[in-house]
Amino acid sequence: MDKRSLKNLDLLFVIFTFLLLAASLLILSTASINVDKADPMHYVKVQAIWILSGIVIAAVLATFDYQKWRHFRWWIYGLNLVLLLAVVLFGSSAKGATRWIPITSSFSIQPSEFAKIFIIITLADFLADRQGKLDNFKDFILPFLFVLIPMLLIYKQPDLGTTLVFAAIFIGMMFVAGANPWKFGGLLFAGIAVIGVALWLHFATNLPSWLHWAQGLPLPMQDYQLKRLAIFVNPAADTSGDGYHIIQSIWAIGSGGFWGKGYRMGTQGQLNFLPEHHTDFIFSVVGEEFGFIGTVTLLFIFLIFILRSVSIALKARDPYGMLIGTGIISMFTFHVLVNVGMTSGIMPVTGIPLPLISFGGSAMWANMAAIGLLLSVNLRRQRLMF
Template identity: 50%
Template sequence: MSNKRFIKNLDLTLVGVTGVILLFSLVMISSASTDYGWWMRLGLDVDKLQEANIFQRLLWMKKEYAVKQFVWIMLGIAAAAAVLYIHYEDWRRYTRHLYVVNVIMLGAVLILGHTAMGAQRWIEIGPFVYQPSEFAKIIIIITMADFLAKKEGQLGNIKELVPTFIFVGVPLLLILLQPDLGTSLVFIAILFGMLFVASSKPFLVVGLFGAGLAGVVGLIWSHLRFDTWIPLHEYQLKRLIIFLDPWSDIQGAGYHVIQSQIAIGSSGFWGKGLLRGTQSFLEFLPIRHTDFIFSVLAEETGFLGAALLLILFGIFLYRGVRIANEAKDMFGTLMATGIVSMITFQILVNVGMAVAIMPVTGIPLPLFSYGGSSMITTMIAIGILLNINMRRQKSIF
């Protein structure tokens, strides 16, 4: 394909919005990873820190995380380009192999995995550490899209849906055993999003989701009231429900949520300015460059910056829905649907936990939070969307 035709068939809006979000993320990660202790080690006193302008702060800034994130972005772009090169229909020949690799990869984490922050989710290969459950999201989207496309028109009752639940349940269980509750919830969002499109009776899927949600709420209520068994550790349960009343455990599980609320609530319309967020800079807000990056954004750029990011995400998701709607086959539609479901859920939960309307589950903000595995996975997902869009008409290739 000529370069001119390639550009014509590329969704430039999706590419442009992605680029703006990535640049925005680098700025905020740079700010979020700057800390008071680092500045003091440079020999800067408190008065000088307070008086420093934005240019001085940029010169003194700790740039380690921003540089690493830039490297991840470059690798993600390369991965997206590689995905774009191969016709997405060709992947259907290898979905069984991908599914087996996925299960083996997730199983290996339980045996060879690196433990950090109380969970065994990472695998070390030399100097690199990656999180297989992140890549498992993309694999389950591709393999389930093929699985459901082959059953088109045969998903009209619960009995016909059971094989799909088993199909997703195997890798989902392996992820829960790590334990990684956040990624498990993303899997469920992907499952029901794709089923809603694939099923001949979408309202049946909505009913099953509602029944499942009611069952989980009932199970948690029963545990809290009667101490019945639930398949969660106590710390996981506390993180799930602490957003309902974070002040009940100010120094414990509620600390993150409270500090996030203070950061966002004190920002105003314009924010406090880049590199001037007190909750972030003075390290009151934990894990601010990953889980709570939105809180840093809101504190430093205010309502204006937070609204801008959400608008960008809205445009991104609109393009994803449009690509799903215009795909030339059910396989492409289902893959695009799975990607949109994944990214939508992650945005809702990450932003929601920052403003204390969602549980704290450790789900990153796509394209914005610091992290190599998450960044590369999301960029691969974007490559898939662009691939489906480019080949939406048979006459294109």
């Protein structure tokens, strides 16, 4: 990389990225202290390793010209499918899902996390070649099939949360690529309506006589996924079972009040009433111990981080760079909105972690790879003329 490109570096984006990484270690130092009694700081030390190695990944990708990825589109897409198929054939299972490929006895990777980055890189090239050619319904078919194949492999694991992230990435990138907003938007609205009607028919108990044949309509979802949707509507229906997670999360956030209970002074998290409080429900710990002030501060950091990402995408030197930025922005935004929504009780539980904050190696590496790609776009936003 030409050193003159460093003048394009978005320092505010870099600063707020490091603020999020620092926040991850701070929050984990209280959220995970009682998870491993033998080594209270175990998760913090491991997360620090993921962060440091992730910074190296981001730096390497930032120095690599993002345009060169276009030459390897089909190789990357093929690698993505191979890794997802490997999960089906050789994957290890935990908590009813098969999402990991064991590398050693104590280390495994989650290909679905990296699949998000692979699909952003490859779909960006796929759509960049079709700009101005996404006006009709038939033009949407190939891009949809391009994303659908890896989506189905991820859904089979089962991993509904990451499947929905793929959908968010696809929708965001399609609109920016120039898909006819009325026709594409109409398809989305129709799809959401069909899903809504299907869910209503599945859960409804007092249907009119002429609809009795459709009552209990079977859906291609796991039982626990259907229970999560049912509990979302009425968490109090099963306070000690499927509704336990969301009730404990709401109590934790609500009990924090304005200033919070204080660092390591929470009850729901510290006494392990709140499940998965160092991963999916880490935002609940922020609400309980740091209160309204803490949650607003964290969300403000995310807001600036995403707004700077938007600025980088808008200043990209070509459509390919803008589409990469759009995919990454869609991914991060969806993750934050859904995680905060599910921990607050306004969205169903989907198991989507809070990016750059929740504990997890594959997720951290994938997120840092996304940041590296954004920086690569940012550093090359202007062509060097001499």
